[in-house]
Amino acid sequence: MKILSGKLFNLPFFDINSIWLILVISGMMFSCGPKVQELDYLIVNALVFSGENEGPIHTDVGIKGEEIVFVGNSGQKRLKAVKVLEAKGLILAPGFIDPHTHLDRDLSSPEYQSNLASLMQGVTTVFAGNDGNSPLPIGRKLEEWERNGIGTNAGLFVGHGAVRRVVLGLEAKQPTAEDLTEMEVLVAKSMEEGAFGLSTGLFYAPGSYAKEEEVVALAQVAASYGGIYDTHIRDESSYSIGLLASIEEAINIGRKTGIAVHISHIKALGTDLWGKSKEVIALIESAQKEGINVTANQYPYLASKTSFRATVIPRWAEDGGNDAMLVRFGNLEIRNRLIQEITENIRIRGGAEALVFSESENPIYDGMSLREFADMRKLSEAEAAMAILTEEPNLGVVSYNMVEEDLKNFMLKDWVVTGSDGGSGHPRKYGAFARKIGYYAHREKWTGLSFAIHQSTAKTARILGLDRRGLIQEGYFADLVLIDLERYLDKATFESPYELAEGVEYVFVNGNLVINKGEFSSDLKGKALRLNQTKK
Incomplete structure (x- = not known):
């Protein structure tokens, strides 16, 4: 039985040695081809955003160890992944x-x-x-x-x-x-x-x-x-x-x-x-x-969020730390100056109703505005500010004090992240x-x-x-x-x-x-x- 045609290979005949030689050469040619690239993960069919400011593309991404080792069409490469992650309908980003x-x-x-x-x-x-x-x-x-x-x-x-x-x-x-x-x-x-x-x-x-x-x-x-x-x-x-x-x-x-x-x-x-x-x-x-x-x-x-103290208390009153600040709160000689400056700082922030307490040690204050606290204590806004800081010097505050026009203007700049x-x-x-x-x-x-x-x-x-x-x-x-x-x-x-x-x-x-x-x-x-x- 003829296994191969001599005409096909332009050879006059084949014996067993010739067949063996052909098989060896073929194996050598195959082994010299592209190596299989081994991956831990292969992500396929995602819409990929590279991280640059450029349009997305459909491509595949391979991971080995800590690194990205492949980006391209996985169908054109010899890849072997431990896990293939099907990502159709998802976006992939850094x-x-x-x-x-x-x-x-x-x-x-x-x-x-x-x-x-x-x-x-x-x-x-x-x-x-x-x-x-x-x-x-x-x-x-x-x-x-x-x-x-x-x-x-x-x-x-x-x-x-x-x-x-x-x-x-x-x-x-x-x-x-x-x-x-x-x-x-x-x-x-x-x-x-x-x-x-x-x-x-x-x-x-x-x-x-x-x-x-x-x-x-x-x-x-x-x-x-x-x-x-x-x-x-x-x-x-x-x-x-x-x-x-x-x-x-x-x-x-x-x-x-x-x-x-x-x-x-x-x-x-x-x-x-x-x-x-x-x-x-x-x-x-x-x-x-x-x-x-x-x-x-x-x-x-x-809205921002910061410490209530930093929001309303002038810096000179904080000189020396919290204990020194509390001493100043009780100093009648400077109290009028404190009240004036605290009142102005509250105005800058949009008023007492725009200052909402956060992270209070006393849960009843969380979500309460300075205006509500002042009304509850029957104090002026400035006096209420000093009163609650005497109780809770590390109190936080959410402050509603920005407008959408400015937010958008900054967001559209390519130097703002x-x-x-x-x-x-x-x-x-x-x-x-x-x-x-x-x-x-x-x-x-x-x-x-x-x-x-x-x-x-x-x-x-x-x-x-x-x-x-x-x-x-x-x-x-x-x-x-x-x-x-x-x-x-x-x-x-x-x-x-x-x-x-x-x-x-x-x-x-x-x-x-x-x-x-x-x-x-x-x-x-x-x-x-x-x-x-x-x-x-």
Whole structure:
């Protein structure tokens, strides 16, 4: 029986040796073909947003270990995946990056270290130590997170206020040359331990007591390590030097040091500033044309949340800390001055009815406005403010003091990224990214979807100096989110601020599937991030 035709191979005949040779050659040819690429996960049929401000494409994404190792048409490659994730009807984006939170305590708590509030929005990396208030030493906190585990990646800024408290306490005094040197050493040490830059809270005591020259000196240290200057500016309203002068101060710090300036939760706060967003934008864009690197982050809400004390009490009355403040409350010689200034600060914030207590030690006060408290106690608004702070010096307040025009104007700028300012008692902790992308971009069409995702991923990563995060690209860390866009919404409200967002189906953190079909795996796969490591 003839197995092969000699004519077909242009050979006169075949014997058994010839057949064997052909089979060996064929095997060699097959073995020299493309190798099978082994994957842990292959995500197919998703609509993929790369993280750049560009239209989405239908493509497949492969993960091996911690990294994205394949982006393309899986049907044209020899791939073998442990798990194929069918993602038809979902969008795939880089994990969102939150540049401004107050989650350092959450990440250190066994109850909240998973950071589920962020994960269920699709956030895979968060930053803390903002507003000048950071843990110290930085290295010790990062090592703690590595040892105990965290649900998302996390980085830290070194807080100017924290450094100032170590060296100068809570007093409204200026540093000597020796004091300033000690502060510079603390900032340098923090940068060497992995801080991503210097943060300030120049609105808050004790940061508010610092003059510009002090901040310039410390920002210069952070700049020498490649860090940025993240600032809650001195005045977002009309408390002291005003919003525009505070923006100019931040720009000037960048001008003097060469440091990249990042303005945290940019806004026009209070009735005196409504409609001023265009002037703020013009000032910043003029500085950008000058060559100064200025960016900002924004949370997509019309109400802020901060300490009630910082909202209504003048800074001079806080000099020396809480005990000194309470002594001043009882000093009849200065009480009239206090009442006048507290009354004006309440007006700036939109009135006593616009100030709603949050995170009270006494639950009956939660959700109560200053107006309601004053009526209940039969006190003037200013006297009521001092009375409740005597009872609860750490009371929080939600302040309804912004307008939609300004919110939108800032949101549409390509140098403004999404941030939550996430902390307890405000829905932004549980909903900022879902509200920005799911509501304002997808439903209200304020921005394009690619633009909103870019503002939450690649743009943020570049501002912060993050290496290989924020893009869907081969060689990048596999921080990824898959979202059912029609269901993607924030559920947290001011009345119920602790509701998880909906619509996130899958989340990968460093290549690990931690949200699977909307359910948390309980795996803590986040990393403590350090600037000096990501720069290597």
